[in-house]
Amino acid sequence: MNRPLQARKLLTIVCEAALEKRLEKELPQLGAHGYTISDARGSGAHGRRDAAWPSSANIRIEVLCEQSVAEAVAHHLEAHYFSSYQMVIFLSDVQVLRAEKF
Amino acid sequence: MNRPLQARKLLTIVCEAALEKRLEKELPQLGAHGYTISDARGSGAHGRRDAAWPSSANIRIEVLCEQSVAEAVAHHLEAHYFSSYQMVIFLSDVQVLRAEKF
Amino acid sequence: MNRPLQARKLLTIVCEAALEKRLEKELPQLGAHGYTISDARGSGAHGRRDAAWPSSANIRIEVLCEQSVAEAVAHHLEAHYFSSYQMVIFLSDVQVLRAEKF
Amino acid sequence: MPFEPVILFFLLGALAGLIRSDLRIPAVLYESLSIFLLLAIGLKGGVELARYPLADLVFAALTVVLAGALIPFIAYPVLAKMGKLPRADAASIAAHYGSVSVVTFAVGSTFLAGQDETVEGYLTVFLVLLEFPALMIGIWLARRGEAGSDWGKVLHEVFAGKSIVLLLGGLIIGWIAGSEGIKPLDKLFFDLFKGMLAIFLLEMGLVAASRLGDLRRAGWFLASFAIVMPMVSAAIGIVTGLLLGLSIGGTTLLATLYASASYIAAPAAMRIAVPEANPGLSIGAALGITFPFNLLIGIPAYHWLTKTLYGVFA
């Protein structure tokens, strides 16, 4: 108990809901041990996405992982999705318990 | 490819769902290039908001932007909404790809 | 107006939806002044949770608070829930206005 | 049976809330049911309306709106002077009580059908017309004297609001289609109406129970207001109905409309237009007290009073 907090990265992806199934398959392949998804709507360079129907829904994916995995995922997404899909990603520093999980 | 990560701010706003339409109009005017919204419930100084019906629903808005925009938005919200609406905001440091987007 | 930004902690908990009622009771007892909850799905060490029905739904709870409260909550969760429930927590540094609220 | 089974669903919901049951009506079901109810009420009204020459309605509608506009002007000074409430709160509560509750209207219609009372079809038109004037009056009461209120925005907020769009849209569709043209739609919108209302009332019971805390904070004055005000409004409704020569059913339903307090359109409009007003007060009173009062006591009472006076005057 009272294990120490350790540093990890949190990678957040906001993108079209159409990519959910595909990213759920690819994230583990890129080294992520888990992810959390929630529904979202929003607006960006490609206009407003109001989630009124499936074609205009967004999702928000969070991945807790090591720096190297975060970078691998980020560059995979950049290479495969940035040009054709509505997607935004950002990284932040977090502290976790049980760091071996991530 | 493999563009460098650059620093930006993430501003998160948690507030009454009643403000969604209005904030969607004001955020771009304050310099935000985009935002992401999801549904939320919660509790705070004004009591519990259980999202059981529209009057008690919250939303959670995230804005990736430059420090200056984050501050402009924060101070706009403080001036116009803090006194009469249930609202919490917080800022954090994140790293993004394609920093020119934000 | 233009009050200064002050540092606080953001504690994020991702866990089974079954714990919502219980955590809503315990968080204030541990010193949290508020929290924000949204629905989520995900995957982790215990497999995929697709939120297709109540037993497989996750929630995502955010608590803005002081370092000491964040640690108290984290260690309470570690002691009482880590072994039997699907739960992930992480902490990050944020800046808030009206720091006295948190 | 003088007791409507749909009311039992409200009581079930309230009880579930009070015992802190984990029963929850998903917010989306709430929204879906309210879309259904608004459309259905509009459609039904439109089909009925097709039977009346529209011109005859103009005078009655004008009278009903003007008489209804008395309500916020009565409520405001009572709240501000007697209740010592801040201006914004008094104005917001006055707007809630001046506007109308669609669900109370639906329960009233259902009650009257159970009592074999016929109701003039155009009462739905009154429902639509009564929703917004009080909101305007409330905003004016709160803002008068201030520079530059943005009335355009407010008007848009109200007229493009969900409830006006669906009620009015339904009304027009029903009116165009008529009782034959609407035919296969009636299986959804008319036959299932009462069942859907029952589930909606279950949810309202849950929400009302969760509002009792707000109310306790509001104190005795507001609690009494939430019972006396609808009785005053109902009296205005009965007089207006009798003067206009409405039937017993029509007069009772008009009284019910006046007596009802909005907890859908008004909270949404006030939150934006009069943000300083505490929504806990107005919603607590309207939903926590006035709504159950009308359901359980008010509607049968207004009916009884109307019948009695009808015997005397008509």
Add this chain to the structure above:
Amino acid sequence: MPFEPVILFFLLGALAGLIRSDLRIPAVLYESLSIFLLLAIGLKGGVELARYPLADLVFAALTVVLAGALIPFIAYPVLAKMGKLPRADAASIAAHYGSVSVVTFAVGSTFLAGQDETVEGYLTVFLVLLEFPALMIGIWLARRGEAGSDWGKVLHEVFAGKSIVLLLGGLIIGWIAGSEGIKPLDKLFFDLFKGMLAIFLLEMGLVAASRLGDLRRAGWFLASFAIVMPMVSAAIGIVTGLLLGLSIGGTTLLATLYASASYIAAPAAMRIAVPEANPGLSIGAALGITFPFNLLIGIPAYHWLTKTLYGVFA
């Protein structure tokens, strides 16, 4: 036709899950349908109940509850001794099999109606009464010997739980309203019942398919248990039904109730009260095997057995 079309919806859902279709029933639709089904079953039971003198029921109800309480006490040692499962898991699974599945009950009723069997209306009361005792027994089995279990919390969790509130609430409303008073509500709650059940079963098929992974991990012992246990429970139900002098329909439905395993109330209660138990095991068995087994094979088999024994004993 001995094959109920609603069962085809379950198969369609399961198939869609197995081929990894992107078909998803939104969680909110699942919740809305379960609110509907619980209320509808309660209401229907209540209307039927109005026909029986309540006093006559007390003895039958007591017998049914006591006989039903045998089930977790049979299941627990089998799971703990033969299956070598940890105490918490054995207790939790015993609770799931001792409690009942509302949807299995609904399919059983539908099946019997299709076979022109009449069923005593008060079976719904048994459904309500059978839901919780096994949960208590399961928690006691897991916790006995430990200091300070918080029974108050657990009792509240179960009695204020969604399914008891809606079933019991519906029962009482139906009982008060009676078959006439319920009239316009029947269009929603009774006429649409089977269609709603069909959509719910589609979703259960999808969920069941997604649980097969859990099951594979659980191994052969649990899979066999999930088929043998309902047969044992059904036998207890048939004997109890015959002893109480129930009709063929009533006896079959009682057997179905005993044979069914809870996958709504029990998982929720066990997750809180016995958190060390692995929910994958209990839900996998109850939903992945026992539920389809009862739907496809069990219910017709219990009916056939009841008919056969009825010829011999009654």
Add this chain to the structure above:
Amino acid sequence: MPFEPVILFFLLGALAGLIRSDLRIPAVLYESLSIFLLLAIGLKGGVELARYPLADLVFAALTVVLAGALIPFIAYPVLAKMGKLPRADAASIAAHYGSVSVVTFAVGSTFLAGQDETVEGYLTVFLVLLEFPALMIGIWLARRGEAGSDWGKVLHEVFAGKSIVLLLGGLIIGWIAGSEGIKPLDKLFFDLFKGMLAIFLLEMGLVAASRLGDLRRAGWFLASFAIVMPMVSAAIGIVTGLLLGLSIGGTTLLATLYASASYIAAPAAMRIAVPEANPGLSIGAALGITFPFNLLIGIPAYHWLTKTLYGVFA
């Protein structure tokens, strides 16, 4: 009345969108309604289908699929050459117009029922069969010449897609159950069909209005295409229907199917298989122009044309 009231709901939704009403149909209600409509159409088709010997259908089905496959091959060069659209966009839009819109089919059926035209029951089979070939053709048009397209993935995406699973599943369940076996399910799936369609159309109106911006960016060429293409497709449908000896109702509905453009299955499939294509263009044209065009003008026109030609040729 040649004017279907369900269409008024589409107009109401579109109007609400244009005046920026805060009316929103929750996404979950949209999904729930589309599950309902797909299942109901499948079930109805299946029940009808039980009346026809399947063997007779094979030739007709083959013809319908082959004739339908002309559409994307006509659309593509027009879009790529005349419209100067990039290959991916031309292919994606061609796929949308080659595939079919379930809701347009439903409105067409409703319209024909209102006109007392009978329709061959197996038209639903054509609906199922016409959904996917054009998607394959579109993907091939976009990808031809490229190495290693993953056809397995694409085929799975389409055949395990929600709409095929529900339509085909419903079809088979309806076919097995037959018109008697389906009996209590018809109260939900058949009686309420039109009402549910009305609410769905309300939502489609809202969505269509929100797509007008996309369209404005797309320019005149695409807007004209969105009106001319369905007329060409309808002509192919009428010729095919007459050649196959379908009734007036059947021929009109086949023309409607060909004329309709997919905005559910196609966008989902194209987004994954041809991601470079701009979904704003295809959805904007299909939903913003072609869908309302077919509803308001196309369907009655195809009916009129079919009747006229029928007088001449049949």
